[in-house]
Amino acid sequence: MEKQKSKIKSYGKLLIPMTLSMSLLLSACSGSGSPSEASQPEGASGGSGERVTLKLEVFDRGNAPSGMTISNNYLTNYVQDNFGTPNNIDMEFYPVPRSEETAKLNILMASANDVPDIVFTYDSGTFYRYASQGGLTEVGELLDEYGPNLKAFLGEDALAYGQIDGEQLAIPGRRLVLGKYASYVRQDWLDKLGLPVPTTTEQLYDTLVAFKEQDPGETGGRVIPLGMSVAPAQLDSLLWSFVEPISDEERITRTQKLGSSDYPVLLPGYKEGLRFLNKLYHEGLISKDFALDEDKKLLWQDVQNGLVGAYSEDAGELLFEYNGTYKNLQANSPGAVMTPIDPYVNAEGLSAKPGYAPNAMFIMIPKSSKRAVEAIKYLDWMASEDHLFFMQNGVEGENYTLVDGIPVANADASQDIKDRLYNYGDMAIIVNGKYMGDDEKNAEAYIRQVPEVYHDMMRTSVEISDTNKSAPIIMPVPIEAESRYGSALRAKLNEIIVKLTMSSPDTFDTTYDSLMNEYMAGGGQAILDERTKVYEDMMK
Template sequence: MERRMGKTSKKMLAVTAGFAVLMSACSNAAPNEGAEGAASGEQERTTLKVEVFDRGNAPAGMSIDNNYLTNYVKSSFSDTSGIDVQYVPIPRSEEIQKLNVLMASADDVPDIVFTYDSGTYYRYATQGGLTDVTELLDEYGPNLKAFLGEDTLKYGQIDGQQLAIPGRRLVLGRYASYVRQDWLDKVGLPVPQTTDELYEALKAFKAQDPGGLGDKMIPLGMSMAPAQYESLLWSFVEPLTEEQRYTLTQKLGSSDYPVLLPGFKDGLQFMNKLYNEGLISKDFALDEDKKQIWQDVQNGLVGAYSEDAGELFFGYNSTYKNMQTNVSGATFTPIDPYTDAEGKHAKPGYAPNAMYIMIPKSSERAVEAIKYLDWMASEDHLFFMQNGVEGENYALEDGIPVLDAEAPQDVQDRLYNYGDMAIIVNGKFIGEPQQNSEAYIRQVPKEYHELMRTSVDISNVDKIDQIVMPRPIESESKYGNALAEKYKELIVKTTMAAPDKFESTYESIMKEYMAGGGQAILDERKTVYGEMR
């Protein structure tokens, strides 16, 4: 099998190569004249290299560096500015590793790079590898500056220098939870409003098996992706003083972690109880990318679970739709059960910044880079990149563009990568926050709009804001990734420990956590907090 495929592809290669030779031979003379003619009339053309995430999902006939949106950039931006944009694909799943390699090789690095990982950004910034764009922004990026606003821009400032241009994040709520309404009805329980009520419901699911699934049933869906465990764990955090918030929070990668916050351990204890009573999947530790839990939810095995708000309704995911197809009568009710000591439903949200967009110091195209980003923020370019053509891709409803799900596939495919092309924003930008939120909601198929709206509302209830330190915490950039792994290990091991081993397991991993950089971060944060006072 393998061998045969190899042969076929070799043949294909040979044929393609042959064609290429023929084509170039035939067309050799023609293009030169054209190029000369065009060049003489315009200013000198420059090439701007821009990173783009490659998710390997290009539709037939398109590629990540040649598709509808790159062509739009060409016609709308390059042709008027004389700046050709060349996209440098970086695999989404290994972006940091690849970016590190690119940054280390000053010659090949794109002029515009980006990452969500704050540790990586800080490292580049502190090693002096980034261009300070403060003045360039004033001179060439008025639209961009206005679009992002000071609140967002400050996430990219260190010691008064604008070393990154943070994208703007529009949807700041993160999580909602869901429960199987048909199961609740069968066991005769109300929709759970608190952690205790949810626990009762899970126990009832386990005992009464309303789905008739036997061993296969998973009362509470769990995985090692943050969406599944964060709302649960954060709800156990006790009320904090301002000092505790600043000093005990640990920011690893791009999110705040509750590992040292008082009460967090009780959350782990609760997870341990759920696991040992058979209320969560025995294999939750193996599932780090939500593949398994989505499959379980779709097969109707899961009674309740937490998720990125509304993710299950999106067309790319279709979890909810598939579940309803597989199990007749299955419905989810969005819930907000996890309750903290004050009766609040506190859960983490996103910081108002999205990706850190950076221009490496070695780049000679910093001006062009700002021009490109400014172009994206000006007029209706962003709107076009996110929504396409009116009447073909979308229709306006109450001033909100709603994508036409019935549009021909090739029309829909135009926008397949809009999220990765429109780098200055995360979420659909219409204008006012209310409109943006509504545009986000209406991205899901019509029949789910109400469920989606409830989910988004839930995600905004008692949202915990991310903490912004006045200057980057160096040890977070150094130990962040390793500690984030250790944190996951802490959750998994304490959850899976026998109840009498919980304490000793917790102690031993926490010791490793603190020795592996946790203590260093704590100390540094205390120092910085002292300076703030």
């Protein structure tokens, strides 16, 4: 395969660098037309010359820097200048609040006149529901004709997650880092109390009690031994560790997929995990207001203010600059040190925890869209030449420096330069993680997203997230009941967790029975019955 020149034009006053590794893998391997043809698609509507609009969903996290909006920023302008304008297309970005994405998407999909041409969700149940209702464009032939680079980038394994009954009804993004969670403890508090790093659930409990009773952070009684919210990142590692050894049949039939994740609601031991949470709450060992904290912002604030002794989180989350958790902690509490730990162990002595599937979000083109060709061309453009690399990394010498072939963010870059890429993860929708060409470099690029001083800590966090992780269960056919009841049951599960955590210990069992009866009647039984039937069909 020949190396090719980047054909990307100058962007403003900046010259976009050539990234041969991206060109080599994503363009030259398509075997369908020349790379230049793939990266310079025809004008809209098959070259008719008519100027059209391509409307794209984009997550709004409420974090746009001053002078930018989610629909008008450095990367949206880059897309317009390098894909839209050369192809006679106006790119329109439609903001959807990240915290309301499923509900908002449901409203959009019900309104054929207002729905974007490209929408997406992490929720497999939502994807299956739209597919079963005939609301999605079948894109198999369009990918063959207009998406050779995209197909080569995603590969058959990832694309299979968007297929139902042989039809390609979604384009699954590619997920590069499959570990989810790590835990952390205040090392300086351990050192002050002469305690070892906890390596089991029992040791962690003893550590939490010591933090509460002795307040090594001198918080004046405001200490939060274990930071907690109702987000999965804080709950999953703890609750999954209580699941008892199970058969393959139990694992497949009794797991409940609610949205994009598996939950062990019906698995043996889950109830005891909730009982342990109840114990922690009533002993004052977890965040008192955890039930009000769905987006983790209260937790992050408490960590940064030096009140939290330990907590679980998305691997490396505290090290990223966008929320500055660790940086602010060390500024507010000089001498504060967090150590990554993996303490939640199950009955077999393993730190069992959930991981990700190799697919990321489901990218969909609604059936009502008249711009399916342009949509595929746009995604293919992103996968060609060095467009994806630029959207994720920016300008060499300004945003990053290449170290061993991996872009490392320039820590001394001005805030304006850093702000350029604040939303790169939500714009580069064909991949979750920074793509460098192979698994080793992908992992290293993920680690090097944080300042160099944190690289070792980040590497340990990622290793913990990969240890004893279990991949989500992929059923051979969509489970209709999960699509129908998943969103409501996910909300019900939060209610169950909160109420059981806060209930009086002497009424825990009766409260559990009552809430679980409601859960099963609200769709849990339907999911169990359908998964059992599918399993039985698999075994025939």
